[in-house]
Amino acid sequence: MIDDSRNIVPVSCPRCGARLAGSFSSPAASLHCAGCEAVFQAELFPALFRGMDPVELGESLHRKEEAGCFYHPGKRAVVVCEICGRFLCALCNISLAGQNLCPTCVELGRKREQLTDLVTYRTLYDQIALSLATIPLLFIFPTPLTAPITLYMIVHHWKSPSSLLPRSRFRFILAGLLASLQVICWMLVFMSPRGGIFKAMFG
Amino acid sequence: MKYTRLPGKKAGFYRRWTLWIGEDHLLSVESNIYSEHYKRFHFKDIQAFIVRRTVHGLITNIILTILACLSAFVVVMYMPKQISIPAILTWAVLPCGILVMLLINLVKGATCTCHVKMPLTVHELPSLWRIKHVDRMLAQIRPRVEAVQGRLSVDKIQATTALTAPGPLNSIPSFFPREEILEYGGGAHWFLFGLLIVEAGLTLLRYEHGSLALTLVNMASGIALFVLIIIALRKQKARAVPSLAKTMTRAALAVCTAGYLLSYVYASFLLVKSRNMKLFDNEWAMVSALAEVERSADPFLSKVDVAYAAATLLCGVTGLLAMAFNRQPHVKRTG
Numbered sequence: 001m002i003d004d005s006r007n008i009v010p011v012s013c014p015r016c017g018a019r020l021a022g023s024f025s026s027p028a029a030s031l032h033c034a035g036c037e038a039v040f041q042a043e044l045f046p047a048l049f050r051g052m053d054p055v056e057l058g059e060s061l062h063r064k065e066e067a068g069c070f071y072h073p074g075k076r077a078v079v080v081c082e083i084c085g086r087f088l089c090a091l092c093n094i095s096l097a098g099q100n101l102c103p104t105c106v107e108l109g110r111k112r113e114q115l116t117d118l119v120t121y122r123t124l125y126d127q128i129a130l131s132l133a134t135i136p137l138l139f140i141f142p143t144p145l146t147a148p149i150t151l152y153m154i155v156h157h158w159k160s161p162s163s164l165l166p167r168s169r170f171r172f173i174l175a176g177l178l179a180s181l182q183v184i185c186w187m188l189v190f191m192s193p194r195g196g197i198f199k200a201m202f203g
Numbered sequence: 204m205k206y207t208r209l210p211g212k213k214a215g216f217y218r219r220w221t222l223w224i225g226e227d228h229l230l231s232v233e234s235n236i237y238s239e240h241y242k243r244f245h246f247k248d249i250q251a252f253i254v255r256r257t258v259h260g261l262i263t264n265i266i267l268t269i270l271a272c273l274s275a276f277v278v279v280m281y282m283p284k285q286i287s288i289p290a291i292l293t294w295a296v297l298p299c300g301i302l303v304m305l306l307i308n309l310v311k312g313a314t315c316t317c318h319v320k321m322p323l324t325v326h327e328l329p330s331l332w333r334i335k336h337v338d339r340m341l342a343q344i345r346p347r348v349e350a351v352q353g354r355l356s357v358d359k360i361q362a363t364t365a366l367t368a369p370g371p372l373n374s375i376p377s378f379f380p381r382e383e384i385l386e387y388g389g390g391a392h393w394f395l396f397g398l399l400i401v402e403a404g405l406t407l408l409r410y411e412h413g414s415l416a417l418t419l420v421n422m423a424s425g426i427a428l429f430v431l432i433i434i435a436l437r438k439q440k441a442r443a444v445p446s447l448a449k450t451m452t453r454a455a456l457a458v459c460t461a462g463y464l465l466s467y468v469y470a471s472f473l474l475v476k477s478r479n480m481k482l483f484d485n486e487w488a489m490v491s492a493l494a495e496v497e498r499s500a501d502p503f504l505s506k507v508d509v510a511y512a513a514a515t516l517l518c519g520v521t522g523l524l525a526m527a528f529n530r531q532p533h534v535k536r537t538g
Contacts, residue, residue: 007361011251014318014325016443020253027355031253036443041254043341046352048250049363052322116204122239131236163239165206165223165232 010048013038058089070102081105113161122164125157126171133178143182150179206230209343211336213329220329224343227351229319231328242326244319246351251320252344254337258528259447260314265524266517267305274298311335387442389526392452395431396526399455399519402428406512410505418494425463432456445529451522458518462511469503470496
């Protein structure tokens with residue numbers, strides 16, 4: 001006899017937002033949407049049934065000799081910020097990539113892109129430099145302007161943080177070689193003994 | 204932090220999505236040419252992966268099969284009888300190319316959408332759009348997540364979740380309503396895609412045998428098309444319509460606008476060129492003069508007509524297939 005009973009899981013349908021239900025014989029289950037009647041395959045993990053972690057508000061100071069939090073002087077300090085050394089209560093402590101940090105250091109680290117765990121966006125300067133060295137080649141005449149810009153960009157952004165993913169500096173090197181070649185070619189054109197284009201243009 | 208690439212990749216016009224695995228999290232990367240955007244999903248917080256099979260792969264297979272058959276038919280019918288081997292190879296390039304694309308799509312397997320559920324939100328993982336890739340990704344991720352969270356037993360699921368009585372699924376109360384989904388049978392879309400196919404036929408008929416009656420019918424169908432497109436666009440905004448059908452509706456708007464604008468501007472240019480300015484004072488005379496333009500003899504108009512007919516036919520057939528494969532009652536009102 002087939003057991004037709006279904007368990008409602010705390011997962012909502014990505015299409016319509018209705019709740020999903022299914023019969024379970026393993027954590028990988030077939031779920032049905034009550035709203036749009038779509039069928040899903042789901043792989044469930046224990047975090048789904050764990051509930052939210054309780055917020056630690058921090059203990060109040062019991063004795064005068066106890067160290068207080070830098071931000072909340074009335075609360076007991078439990079850790080030290082690993083960047084600035086400020087005492088922090090349980091509420092102010094932010095655990096990030098195995099470090100205990102204060103909110104100020106986290107904010108500064110995010111702004112200066114020092115905490116890679118908080119980076120959500122990166123500009124690919126090497127790709128920009130390579131495009132700047134190759135695309136104007138199709139039209140030739142913009143290259144006296146774009147080649148020096150490319151070289152400046154390579155020097156300026158050589159140490160700028162690039163992609164979080166594995167990536168070599170090959171694009172920078174290739175862009176540098178191409179831009180240098182363009183600069184050399186234009187120098188040869190302008191400074192040739194016959195005067196080249198320069199002479200033709202200005203007499 | 205070192206990242207290792209996981210199976211699956213989705214490439215758009217200028218964007219690309221990939222998925223990477225780090226020490227303690229998954230990293231979904233959306234790259235365009237000059238920048239990358241990251242989303243992190245920590246193993247300790249991942250609650251579930253939700254996968255839904257889609258019909259995109261099947262529809263692509265059907266379209267590619269039709270195109271392969273059509274191109275093979277054209278080659279068999281129009282290829283000269285006695286030609287050299289390089290010429291035969293040139294004729295065979297198109298059908299063989301389509302056949303190779305079909306084979307690649309068949310080997311890649313069925314398509315899907317994959318979402319990851321986190322404590323507060325549900326995120327789509329666009330790079331995982333083939334079931335094969337989802338399976339491979341799960342095989343790599345499962346041990347890592349279980350190492351952090353522990354193993355989930357069926358007993359625990361059954362003990363924690365509410366059990367419903369056997370019966371229709373739509374009796375289960377809805378939860379987390381995101382947006383109101385209104386009742387819609389898809390009528391406007393069905394009519395629109397049907398009319399697109401009719402429009403393709405009418406365009407080809409007018410291309411071969413131009414007449415005043417056909418021009419008028421064509422104009423009427425054009426007006427009807429634009430009205431239907433507007434209705435369909437309005438309807439699909441708050442109703443559950445297959446995403447491919449939505450895309451085809453937008454594509455139909457672009458195709459019809461471009462087609463009609465090009466033919467109108469060029470036909471007007473031809474009328475001006477004929478130096479008969481009286482035509483512009485009389486609408487009926489203008490329509491009659493337009494009907495007399497021999498479209499198949501004009502290289503520009505003939506190309507526009509053929510391209511327009513092909514595009515409308517493709518939109519119509521794809522839209523109809525999308526509607527047919529998603530035929531399910533989207534009639535529940537949530538909230």
